[in-house]
Amino acid sequence: NAGVTQTPKFQVLKTGQSMTLQCAQDMNHNSMYWYRQDPGMGLRLIYYSASEGTTDKGEVPNGYNVSRLNKREFSLRLESAAPSQTSVYFCASSDPNTGELFFGEGSRLTVL
Amino acid sequence: GDSVTQMEGPVTLSEEAFLTINCTYTATGYPSLFWYVQYPGEGLQLLLKATKADDKGSNKGFEATYRKETTSFHLEKGSVQVSDSAVYFCALSGLNFGNEKLTFGTGTRLTIIP
Numbered sequence: 001n002a003g004v005t006q007t008p009k010f011q012v013l014k015t016g017q018s019m020t021l022q023c024a025q026d027m028n029h030n031s032m033y034w035y036r037q038d039p040g041m042g043l044r045l046i047y048y049s050a051s052e053g054t055t056d057k058g059e060v061p062n063g064y065n066v067s068r069l070n071k072r073e074f075s076l077r078l079e080s081a082a083p084s085q086t087s088v089y090f091c092a093s094s095d096p097n098t099g100e101l102f103f104g105e106g107s108r109l110t111v112l
Numbered sequence: 113g114d115s116v117t118q119m120e121g122p123v124t125l126s127e128e129a130f131l132t133i134n135c136t137y138t139a140t141g142y143p144s145l146f147w148y149v150q151y152p153g154e155g156l157q158l159l160l161k162a163t164k165a166d167d168k169g170s171n172k173g174f175e176a177t178y179r180k181e182t183t184s185f186h187l188e189k190g191s192v193q194v195s196d197s198a199v200y201f202c203a204l205s206g207l208n209f210g211n212e213k214l215t216f217g218t219g220t221r222l223t224i225i226p
Binding site for chain 2: 004033040041042043044045048058090092099100101102103104105106
């Protein structure tokens, strides 16, 4: 009953450090997404992947890179973290039959 | 581009009160509309949806009707419970069903007091 699993749940970085957020889904979905959630701004799409081997920019891609390693996994990398990237990050996948998005529990990132 | 305007919160109600959270949208074509709910410390989960005009989505006592003429999808519940305390997000999808790049509203925090 795992659904979408994200790691880590919490992370504190210093400005300029790098890190990768991992995401995996076990629902055999083709499409996967990374969103960030900030107070008063709702969720904004960073990157998405319509299928294995393809990725596309969303609304706020600057400062991030992604990798769709296989159908299950979609990682988000911050190469040089900035305080503006302090946020809660959500990974999601979508059911092509219903249009429903399934979200992970989120990763809270603080950049000092 | 597509956008969702959602009633600002926070909203505080007493148990058993009637709830309305307003949501209006701007989009090309005929998007699908969604309400997602986020309980404390959790990710978002689908509450209800409607895929065409005049459709009514419903779940857990919540309802919302897709009104094309007013470009609205307001969330309602007749009698709220403490367990309904959460953040509610209105969202719409683009035209590519199965590739759901949702556009979200800013969220409305709802607190129900006993």
